[in-house]
Amino acid sequence: STMVHYKLYYFPSRSVAEPVRQMFAYAGIEYEDVRITKEEWLAEWKNKMTFDQVPVLEVDGKQIPQSLAIGRFVAKQYGFYGKTPFEAAWIDAIADQFKDYWVALAPWFYVHMGYAEGDVEAAKAKCAGPARDMLFPHLQKLLKENKSGFLIGDQVSWIDFMIQEHVTVLEEEFPGYLKDYPELFVHAAKIRALPAIKAWIEKRPVSRG
């Protein structure tokens, strides 16, 4: 059979590309992990990327933009999308709710990380609680109800990698933010301990987020 050639283009960080990298690691799929610096992006790469954005997944030379579309594509190809259409739909719903939460959190997150100017305490006061309320009570409920320890169904899925990566960042950057949601730390530790993911974490380039 002909092997599909994958190239994943992103910045030298984990962020929205990391769930895709983790799915490839877990499924044992070879891919080119192309990391573009900010300088290279403006000088050379922006015009080459459809939608002028990264991440982009190139599949045998053809581009797919948008991190969630890439995530869904890889999840479907390699079995990280649940066992039934309804499970897949719930995985989609969590991914979309995570995106909505992220949009609500971003004003604080970007200032904290130094990606944007602003008053970090004011941003925190405005964003932190409402953003958290949009997502984590619901994830906590799913984890409490699902004996498998995964978010949806009885096997690891795309959103397990997505949520684990973000909870890891929250642990590093905002300790205490999720103190009322210990189930999320148990979940993150479980995903990080999966052998293929543990091996990937040990060898992946180090980045802040």
Added chain:
Amino acid sequence: SRQVAPRSSHKQIMPSYKLSYFPGRGMTEVSRQMLHLSGTLFEDNRLEMDEWAKVKESAPFGQLPLLHVDGKPLPQSFAIARYLAKLFGFAGATPFEAAWVDALADQMKDYLGEIKQYLLVAYGFAEGDKEQLQKEVVDPAIHKFFTILETRAKENGSNGHFVGNSLTWIDLVVSDHIEILEGLIPNAVDAFPLVKEVQRKTTSCPKLKEWLDKRPVTTW
């Protein structure tokens, strides 16, 4: 709420579908359209704010829309749309096409986020300077998103679809949004003829026209 069509008396082998939302189109309309296009009976459950307040606590994610499939709830408008699109054949013909339908839908979400404040002001749900928002935020957002759509339509062969050779849910959701947008900003997308052709072709589909003619009239 009301049943869209009477249940038949013989054994029901199809699941029951109940789609709950406010009395508007938003990003739920695309799912109503796919249910209708596939000839599937569904309960078009439109809730006023006080009815919603009573059931909000029990809704997963505390939000509308919700799709109930045989009584099991599914939240998030585009998760619902993707589920129905896959079921009824509006998701793209290959995994790669499906990824492109998804990518355009994600880009549309980003665009909707950019124009959200303008829409809230325009519909009277928030205070603000509508004209200033249009000039500073909405016009650039339209330009960015619809240029992507126009390019996509051209790359797809100018065949009246954004992806592949048949109707997908991105054709539907963009077509309905254009109608809403041009209700606020006439001729908003005149600079994008291939996009307008997708809208024209999509809305001229007889089965869809059936729904467009009978659906409750709403401005959003």
